[in-house]
Amino acid sequence: MKSISENFTKIIKGIALGSVVFIGVSSCSSRDDKSEDLNNSAKATLNFNIVGIENAGGVSASASVDKQGSTLGGSSVITKENTVSLKDFDVLTSMEKVGGLGTIASSAGMNGAQAATQPMTSGVKYLIQVYVAGTTTSPVVNTVATAGVDPSITVPAGQSYDWYVFSTNDGTAPVINNGVISSSTIANKDVLYAKSAAPVTVQSGQNDLAVSFRRNTVRVDVNVDARGLFGKIDNTTTVELGTGTGGSFASVVKSGDLNIFTGAYTNIQAVPALVSGSNMVNTVGAQGDAGAIKTASFYTVDASTNSIPANLSVRLSTLGVNMDDNSLRTFTGASVAYTNTAITPVIGTQYLLNARMIESGVQVGSTVWARTNLFYAGYATDKYRFHPTNEYTIAEVLNLGVDPLLPLLQLGGQAFNVTNEYWNWRSLTPGGAPNSGDPCALVQPAGKWRMPLSSEFTSLGTNSNSNNTDAPLIGGARMASVWNLTSGTADLSYPMTSRNLFVPLFGYRTSDGQSILDSPGSLLTAVLANGSSYYWAGDANSGAPYFHYRAYTAAVTLPVLGSLVAVWGPAGVHTTSTTTLTQILNVGVPVLTKANPVTSSNVGLNIRCVRS
Structure with a gap:
């Protein structure tokens, strides 16, 4: 029989052995738990889902800004439309405040984001930095991502x-x-910013973060509208925003060093900011042809008192316009002045300067005439246009009766639809219903041009200051009456024949729309040439519309007989009830008249518009 002490010893040893086994198992389990936590931490991901840019440039009916800088959508007029006259063209200017952005965009936590109105363009780069909550050094994440591919970033779980x-x-x-983005790297750039509204505690597995950017600048857009110059904005164009003109011009665009934690700027200074035509974008919602209206965007970080100064100026050191005939017209040295008062902006807001161009005219007497004729461009969105030049001809495709002088074959070959050159009286399309409206009023900008009055034609007198004849060996000839400017100087930015009042002789279109008659032609280079001009006025006499008429007739006898007869008839105003028109008068030859072919408002004549 064993003693009690021996039994007690065995019990103690058993307990000790059990304890060792238990401790070993417990230790093993503890190590397994830690390993599982580490593995879970390695699998914790932040999925940054880029929703877009909040209220990015949307324009609606009205806008307002509260004291904290939050904005309600819309736009409001700051400066009403005003006409600024420059050397080469006039400009209709206006200024608006566009609905801006609210406070800094953020995600309150998982799956939280403010509304965004514009998606970020695919391919745009952005930088993500993640810090342990409450710290501003040693970012846990510092990675560049690309819009269109939402990044998934691994971080330890269970951490804020x-x-x-x-x-x-x-x-x-x-x-x-x-923690700072240098001023030089963000000068005149569209700085977009988003941050967490509060520390985000990351759980094991997938953590979705919806991100909406806000604009961290004041944006000023300049819409350059070249529809009234009848072309599209070329890449040679340059746009700047500032104050003053010429040598006194100073940029109003400012940049500064951005603190990423606060979103605030320091060391704010003015920077040069030039936007080239290649960096302009087609204006959103523009009604004209693509390229006719483009936007240059400027970004400033200064939101101090009156940081958008009064009397802003848009400098167009170069304005290149691609014309309908594929030529490039270049204007230089234009500064467009605005009449706005000083503005204290809020970061995230947006302003818009409109610059609607109007082609300058040529002034004779008190009337400002368009440089070229009106035509209907069926291929364009803005169909009511002036020709880019007067240097073209319109010959009759087949005319065997050039007035009563000689039968003459004339050849065409026009690059445009010639019938769109001839209008029924006060019709809204060349062959449209007469007296349905003023087509000149539909030239862009609408309402700035009109058809001339008969009195304005009469004021030109019966003789022009000079005449232009360019007769080829055979076919269409360019002939025109030329009246000199009585105010201003010839603008060298325009073609030679567009620098004075150059009125070509293009004949008329018959009322059935089938023939063009009396347009200039020649045979054997000035041996024989003749033609007439017919231009509608906008008024009528007892229901009979007025028109302006002038004829040219030339004949050269054989050299052995030796004389030239080149006669310009008197310029004058007639109506559709006139019976005869004078061709040659008091030049040593018999008076020559012809029957008036313009007997109804359905006969197609040319139109030369005047400023309203």
Whole structure:
């Protein structure tokens, strides 16, 4: 029989052995739990889902800004439309405040985001930085991502973080040094900013963060509208925003160093900012042809008192316009002045300067005439246009009766639809119903041109200051009456024949729309040439519309007989009830008349518009 002490010893040893086994199992289990936590941490991801840019440039009926800088959508007029006359063209100017952006965009936590109105363009770069909550050094994440591919970023689980996302809305991501983005890298750029509204605690597995950017600048758009110049804006164009003109011009665009944690700027200074035509964009919602209206965007970080000064100026050191005939017309040295009062902006708001161009005219007496004839461009959105030049001819395709002088074959070959050159009286399309409206009033900008009055034609007198004849060997000839300017100087930006009042002789279109008669032609280079001009006035006498008429007739006898007869008839105003028109008068030859072919408002004549 064993003693009690021996039994007690065995019990103690058993307990000890059991304890060792238990401790071993417990330790093993503890190690397994830690391993599982680490593995779960490695699998914790932040999915940054880029929703877009809040209220990015939307224009609606009205706008307002509260004291904190939050904005309600819409736009409001700051400066009503005003006409600014420049050397080469006139400009209709106006200024608006566009619905801006609210406070800094953020995500309150998982799956939280403010509404965005514009998606970020695919391919745009942005930078993500993630910090342990409450810290501003040693970011846990510092990565560049690309719009269109939402990044998934691995971080340890069970930890709280602050995150920040930045972009300049282009193909280059910002560079951050010690929590600061340098002024030089964001000058005149569309700085977009988003951050977490509060620390985000990351759980194991997938963590979705919806990100909406806000604009962290004041944006000023300049809409350059070249529809009234009858072309599209070329890449040679340059646009600047500032104050003053010439040598006193100073940029109002400012940049500064951006603190990524606060979103605030320091070391704010003015910077040069020039937007080229290649960096302008087709204006959203523009009604004209693509390229006729383009927007240059400027971004300033200064939101101090009156930081948008009074009397802004848009400088167009070069304005290149691609014309309908594929020529490039270049205007230089234009500064467009605005009459706005000073503005204290809020970061995230947006302003719009409109610059609607009007082609300058040529002034004879008190009337400002268009430089070229009106035509209907069926291929264009803005169909009521002036020709880019007067240097073209319109010969009759087949005319065997050029007035009563000689039968003559004339050849055409026009590059445009010639019938769109001839209008029924006060019709809204060349062959449209007579007296249905003023087609000149539909030239862009609408309402700035009109048909001339008969009295304005009469004021030109019966003789022009000079005449132009350009007769080829055979076919269409360019002939025109030319009246000199009585105010201003010839504008060298326009073609030679558009620098004075150059009125070509293009004949008329018959009322059935089938023939063009009395347009200039020649045979054997000035041996024989003749033609007439017919232009509608906008008024009538007892229901009979007025028109302006002038004829040219030339004949050269054989050299052995030796004399030239080249006669311009008197310029004058007639009506559709006139019976005869004078061709040659008091030049040593018999008076020559012909029957008036313009006997109804359905006969197609040319139109030369005047300023309203």
